[in-house]
Amino acid sequence: GAVVSQHPSRVICKSGTSVKIECRSLDFQATTMFWYRQFPKQSLMLMATSNEGSKATYEQGVEKDKFLINHASLTLSTLTVTSAHPEDSSFYICSARDPRGPETQYFGPGTRLLVL
Amino acid sequence: DQQVKQNSPSLSVQEGRISILNCDYTNSMFDYFLWYKKYPAEGPTFLISISSIKDKNEDGRFTVFLNKSAKHLSLHIVPSQPGDSAVYFCAASDSGNTPLVFGKGTRLSVIA
Numbered sequence: 001g002a003v004v005s006q007h008p009s010r011v012i013c014k015s016g017t018s019v020k021i022e023c024r025s026l027d028f029q030a031t032t033m034f035w036y037r038q039f040p041k042q043s044l045m046l047m048a049t050s051n052e053g054s055k056a057t058y059e060q061g062v063e064k065d066k067f068l069i070n071h072a073s074l075t076l077s078t079l080t081v082t083s084a085h086p087e088d089s090s091f092y093i094c095s096a097r098d099p100r101g102p103e104t105q106y107f108g109p110g111t112r113l114l115v116l
Numbered sequence: 117d118q119q120v121k122q123n124s125p126s127l128s129v130q131e132g133r134i135s136i137l138n139c140d141y142t143n144s145m146f147d148y149f150l151w152y153k154k155y156p157a158e159g160p161t162f163l164i165s166i167s168s169i170k171d172k173n174e175d176g177r178f179t180v181f182l183n184k185s186a187k188h189l190s191l192h193i194v195p196s197q198p199g200d201s202a203v204y205f206c207a208a209s210d211s212g213n214t215p216l217v218f219g220k221g222t223r224l225s226v227i228a
Contacts, residue, residue, distance in 0.1 A: 006159070034215050043220040044160070044205065093159045102167065103148045103209040105216055107159035 002028050002098040006108035013084055014116055021079045021111045023094030029074035030096035034105065035067075038091045050077040084115040119143045120208050122219035131228045135193040139206030139219055142187065146208040150216065151180060151191045154203045163204075164191070196226045 152160035
């Protein structure tokens, strides 16, 4: 299957700082990527749809000024958690759809964020 | 309103036996269905999918069955192995560039 990478895999930061997470599609071009969040023992929660060359589409309840998404190229989307607080600590996962195949999304390995 | 439902939060199966994970959906516009496997602290891994024009798709030990009239699909794993222990997510798509809709997952434990 297609490969999606995320960087960093783990980050610890102080409250009030901003953290950037990168999501890359390594062997295909993705016009659309998706960002999810997973709390412990809970299912995946879609945060936003990242569209290359245009604004991201945020799900209800997700603050767009808090979670900045930039999809600057066909292989890279970034999620920036601005002014992070302890409640933002979570596991963030991105996915991308390979346009060469059917409606299959491939997920990155995830980024564990811990805000102290 | 949950469009994709996995009603069993957990399932325990003995090694070598069959694991059957179930998923129901409500949106009749869904035409593509997927199963993902997820280990803790990792991203989900694509397992197998099925298009609505089929009622069965098989890949090694994994088989997905689709019953469109009942809006139900299931994932069969046989024989089950301890390494299959993970959370399994069912997902559905209505084509186009829309996000997949996921169920809440079923935690499978395969006991040796």
